[in-house]
Amino acid sequence: MRALTGGSAARRGIIVLWVMIVSLLPGLSLAASQSYCLSCHGQKGFSGGYVDQKRYEKSVHGIRPCTGCHLDVVSYPHPKKVAEVDCSVCHLAGTFGAPTQPARQYWLSVHGQAVREGVRNAPICQTCHGSHYILPPSNQQSRVNRKNIPHLCSGCHEYEYEQYMKSIHARTFFQMHDEKAAVCYDCHEEHRVPNVTQPRWELWVVRECGSCHRRELLTYRDTIHGEISRLGYTTVARCPDCHGSHDILPPSNPESTLYKGPNRVRTCRQCHPTATVSFTEYYAHPNMHDRARYPLLYYTHLFMSILIFGVFSFFSVHTFLWAYRSVKERHKTREEK
């Protein structure tokens, strides 16, 4: 017994030692490959591509060796044309604990789909994240930091960027410095980037708007528009149909699609071709519990509630007493027989 435990302790010692050596290896190889590669690539103005060692080491991949990503470089001299780095080697397989969910979501996104279909210039990981100096998104300097997102997306989506920069979201974000205001990826989901013409996204985005505009979502659900969309149909007015999307403005703004008058009539006419100014006095976000703002709805609801309560109060008492009496009478007649 003792021999056995003693032996196992020794074995454990060997394993620990082995693990220590193995875990040092990447460090050794890092030191080896980095200093080796940087003897050329670390020189400013190097024609084959300059890498700033200090910035690289501060990046999220800073402890990884060059050859950890540039897998086709195994010795020097390396081929003239080095292949584009494939992030999925770690980020789909989960090697070295790399997060895999973003890559998996990306692969199914419209961006990933475009890459799979071979669309030229379709965005790959590096398009948004950069390559050598990837910083965590929480870092202000990161390309994918919240406040850099609109500018990042504008690289391809220039028109949408211009529209967005006119919106109340952009104004709140960049002029009032309220970082809660929506930027591109709040509605378009950074890695998942779903197809905006698909019903799933069209319904999802309503809830997404509602995650900030909570009361508006609740009151929208009280209208026929909100009820039908909640049941899974997209052919009724959803938030962007009335409010616009990238260039969204508050209805009090004369430029808004919902500004009282011709703008609002035009917006309603998308679905209701005979809409007039009086038609557009419809409350798209009614709240029948708010007596101050919607007295008509409040008192209508109150009247109906009293009516329902009155009828059922009377008849439930009437019914229960009647049932009691009828059962009793039946027992009596049965006993008489």
Next chain:
Amino acid sequence: MKAGEDGTYIRRLIPYHRVLHVFVQLSFFGLVSTGMPLKYSDAPWASWIMRFWGGYQNAGLIHRICASVTLGYFAAHLLFLIYYIGFVRKFRFDFFGPDSMVPRPKDFRDIYGSFQWFMGLSPRPRFDRWTYWEKFDYWAVFWGVGIIGGSGLLLWFKGFFGQFLPGYIFNIAIIVHGEEALLAAAFIFTIHFFNTHLRPEKFPMDTVMFTGRLSLEEFRRERPLEYKRLEESGELDKYRAKSPSGALLCISIPYGVFLLLFGFFLLVLILLGQFVY
């Protein structure tokens, strides 16, 4: 009493009313089951029902067809009233008489008397042709069709009404439409079902609305004043009828039981929608 024997039954309802009532039933069930998924769209059953109808567009179409049937039977009944009061009774109809649906002081005395009977304080009030709860049902349909039908038409032809009415009229209309419909459905599936079918004297159902006929014995027990009145005036023989045929009962009992069960099913969904989700 043998089936088919003459004179053992009394004719209470004419075929015109029995047929109209079938239209009332079918359109009502159609309206409730296509309308409630919208009112309770947050309940999981709502999308199942919508899918059953094949989408909200189909459900909307069925809803409007049933609404047209409703307005049709409503108009048919108004025409009947004109025909009956004007041509049959030559405008000498007693609106406060026993044949009228208009409430009269006796109805209020009967309500009071019924509560006394419920509590064992007095014998049951003696009813004439129409009891107070039957009159309530009648006027409830009148009021319901008016309120739900009016608000429904407003919402159906919103483009037309929106030309000259403010848009928030549709907000009011949808509140009234939905809540009155809730009242109507919940009332029919509980109170009306109990009063006419489920109380021990009638359980499981009263077929008089389908056959139009009531056994003489039951008639004498349930409507003693009318029985006495007809007997004294000698009119009783005029209303004697054969017992309803087996074929008629074979259709009306399963049909009635089916609607009762369907009503309970919808009631459960309404209660779930109202109180659970």
